[in-house]
Amino acid sequence: MIPFDFDYCKAETIEEAVKAYAELKESKRAPLYYGGGTEIVTLCRKGQIYPGALIDIKSIPECRVLGIKGERAVFGSALVLSEIADSKVFPLLARTCRGIADRTVRNRLTLGGNVCGRLPYREAILPFLLCEGEALIAEEKSTHWVPLRAIFDKRLKLAPGELLVQMAVPKEALELPYSVVRKTKGGRIAYPIVTAAGVKAKGAIRIALSGAFGYPVLLDSTGGFKEDASAAGPFAELIEPFARSFISDVWASSDYRRLLTELSVAQIFEELGVRK
Numbered sequence: 359m360i361p362f363d364f365d366y367c368k369a370e371t372i373e374e375a376v377k378a379y380a381e382l383k384e385s386k387r388a389p390l391y392y393g394g395g396t397e398i399v400t401l402c403r404k405g406q407i408y409p410g411a412l413i414d415i416k417s418i419p420e421c422r423v424l425g426i427k428g429e430r431a432v433f434g435s436a437l438v439l440s441e442i443a444d445s446k447v448f449p450l451l452a453r454t455c456r457g458i459a460d461r462t463v464r465n466r467l468t469l470g471g472n473v474c475g476r477l478p479y480r481e482a483i484l485p486f487l488l489c490e491g492e493a494l495i496a497e498e499k500s501t502h503w504v505p506l507r508a509i510f511d512k513r514l515k516l517a518p519g520e521l522l523v524q525m526a527v528p529k530e531a532l533e534l535p536y537s538v539v540r541k542t543k544g545g546r547i548a549y550p551i552v553t554a555a556g557v558k559a560k561g562a563i564r565i566a567l568s569g570a571f572g573y574p575v576l577l578d579s580t581g582g583f584k585e586d587a588s589a590a591g592p593f594a595e596l597i598e599p600f601a602r603s604f605i606s607d608v609w610a611s612s613d614y615r616r617l618l619t620e621l622s623v624a625q626i627f628e629e630l631g632v633r634k
């Protein structure tokens with residue numbers, strides 16, 4: 359049970375959603391955009407948040423888009439992870455989403471909720487980090503595409519009231535060879551100790567990680583590691599800049615996380631055809 363009252367607004371358009379947010383904020387109702395609601399409901403029940411209004415974005419057509427639009431492959435923020443996992447549009451994203459929770463839960467979790475939520479994993483963002491992704495952001499005055507590298511630093515930096523409408527990658531990215539390695543403790547559907555995803559593009563390997571640190575990371579934002587033996591190893595060197603950032607929790611110590619991360623990165627290099 360949620361032990362307090364709140365308003366529920368169902369937005370049918372982007373404009374309705376951002377306008378409702380601005381008005382509700384103005385009247386001190388502490389609004390939140392509402393996707394699958396799993397995180398919001400849990401935090402309300404635990405007494406960790408007290409939104410006065412929830413703005414449901416699932417009926418906004420732009421937030422439900424899935425497919426190729428011009429030069430981009432586009433994914434609406436209100437798509438649930440099982441819709442993305444079942445689609446054949448972006449195999450790397452589908453594979454990453456299939457790793458998150460079980461099917462019943464994926465039927466509820468939205469792409470926007472995963473990327474904007476408080477949990478540190480946000481695994482669905484890894485393919486977008488790897489493939490020069492962009493985010494379509496709406497605010498009161500405009501709706502515009504922004505490169506992820508400009509607004510992602512540990513998390514998506516959205517200003518209050520900004521709505522994540524869609525995420526996209528260039529359509530050429532859909533064909534890139536990829537590999538995903540997900541290590542958990544206590545079964546396949548547990549939170550990741552580390553999820554490593556990699557793509558091979560223009561003779562370079564790019565790797566992105568979730569679970570190892572308290573936030574998702576693109577290991578090399580300058581274009582990836584060159585496809586030759588010297589650059590490919592030792593794998594420990596690739597993660598050395600983050601050596602002090604490995605988290606330690608009830609599932610894994612920082613040393614164990616580091617070991618699993620090195621093994622996962624090595625496996626990705628091997629699967630993408632780079633010699634050790």
Ligand SMILES: Cc1cc2nc3c(=O)[nH]c(=O)nc-3n(C[C@H](O)[C@H](O)[C@H](O)COP(=O)(O)OP(=O)(O)OC[C@H]3O[C@@H](n4cnc5c(N)ncnc54)[C@H](O)[C@@H]3O)c2cc1C
Pocket residue numbers: 390391392393394395396397398399415435436457458459463466467468469470471472473474475476477479480481482516520521522523547548549550
């Ligand atoms: C059982 C379970 C297992 C899980 N396992 C994993 C896992 O293995 N890996 C992983 O990465 N995650 C995992 N998650 C985390 C899950 O993806 C996040 O908690 C996510 O927030 C839930 O999505 P939602 O649509 O229910 O979010 P909501 O509760 O609707 O929203 C979460 C937050 O995001 C904001 N938000 C939502 N949509 C938008 C938008 N379009 N624009 C701006 N802000 C928005 C909301 O205002 C809220 O602050 C798991 C969750 C559960 C319940």
